[in-house]
Amino acid sequence: MKVxxxxxxxxxxxxxxxxxxxxxxxxxVDPGGDLEIIQGEVARQAVTVEKVLLTHGHIDHCAGAKTLxxxxxxxxxxxxxxxxxxxxxxxxxxxxxGFPAAEAFEPDRWLHDGDTAKFGDEQFEVYxxxxxxxxxxxxxxxxHRLALxxxxxxAGSIGRTDxxxxxxxxxxxxxxxxxxxxGDDVTFVPGHGPTSTFGAERxxxxxxxxxxxx
Numbered sequence: 001m002k003v004x005x006x007x008x009x010x011x012x013x014x015x016x017x018x019x020x021x022x023x024x025x026x027x028x029v030d031p032g033g034d035l036e037i038i039q040g041e042v043a044r045q046a047v048t049v050e051k052v053l054l055t056h057g058h059i060d061h062c063a064g065a066k067t068l069x070x071x072x073x074x075x076x077x078x079x080x081x082x083x084x085x086x087x088x089x090x091x092x093x094x095x096x097x098g099f100p101a102a103e104a105f106e107p108d109r110w111l112h113d114g115d116t117a118k119f120g121d122e123q124f125e126v127y128x129x130x131x132x133x134x135x136x137x138x139x140x141x142x143x144h145r146l147a148l149x150x151x152x153x154x155a156g157s158i159g160r161t162d163x164x165x166x167x168x169x170x171x172x173x174x175x176x177x178x179x180x181x182x183g184d185d186v187t188f189v190p191g192h193g194p195t196s197t198f199g200a201e202r203x204x205x206x207x208x209x210x211x212x213x214x
Contacts, residue, residue, distance in 0.1 A: 001144050005189065008034040009099070011060040013191055016148060017209065019047050027119040029053045029139065029141055029148050030061040031068045033099065038068065050119040054078040054107065055150030056136040057086030059093040061191060063102040074107050075108035080128050083135025085165060111137055112192025124148075127178045131171020132159030132173050140182055147188040147198075153179065155196035158207045175208050178185075 002019040009032045016029040017038070025048040031038055042049055049072040054062050056079050069076045086093075087104055094102040111117065113128035117139060124139040132151045136159075139148040151159040153175055161168040179188075184199025202210050 008032050008039055009060045013060040014189055016189055017041055020122045021163055023120035024048055025050045025120030027051050027053050030058040032066040033064045035064045035068055040085050049074055052076045053117055054132045055081040059097055059099050061098055066105045076111045078111040078138045080135035081110045087131055129174035129178050131167050131174050134165045147186050149188045149190055151191040154190045155194050156205055
């Protein structure tokens with residue numbers, strides 16, 4: 001599987017273009033905006049977008065999802081139903097953060113803990129990881145040892161929990177009980193900034209390294 005990170009919006013959010021190299025089918029994860037850049041990369045790689053996947057409902061991750069899905073005629077999958085709160089507030093979010101007007105929408109398929117999301121020959125396991133937002137999910141490819149974690153975890157940091165319905169204890173629990181058991185060798189793509197591995201964060205992340213807060 002080929003993974004291309006496409007930073008979008010003034011927040012430089014990591015939109016990901018995932019390509020199944022066996023089939024040329026693709027998924028776009030968290031298209032928060034700058035759709036012409038995303039579409040340009042899809043065209044450059046000459047792949048066929050099969051679906052849009054969302055980790056959570058913050059505007060920099062999902063504002064462009066409905067338009068992009070409509071452009072390609074594909075479904076939106078994710079996040080978890082508890083994220084309806086944030087998706088319903090997209091018009092308010094766009095005003096607050098100075099984004100182009102964004103309409104509330106509902107995905108074609110809500111995703112739950114234990115579900116799978118597929119495109120081409122690739123399959124991702126779905127983990128509900130609340131804390132940053134109530135309905136945040138993480139996508140994990142066991143085959144490629146890759147996780148797309150949105151704003152749950154970053155290289156050297158963790159997601160904010162000061163937004164409405166954020167919960168710090170839930171976030172720490174999600175990381176330690178859902179992500180760490182997947183393995184230290186797992187590379188993760190965060191919602192912002194560089195990639196890292198779970199093992200590296202367990203060693204040095206000041207918020208969730210082994211022994212911190214123990």
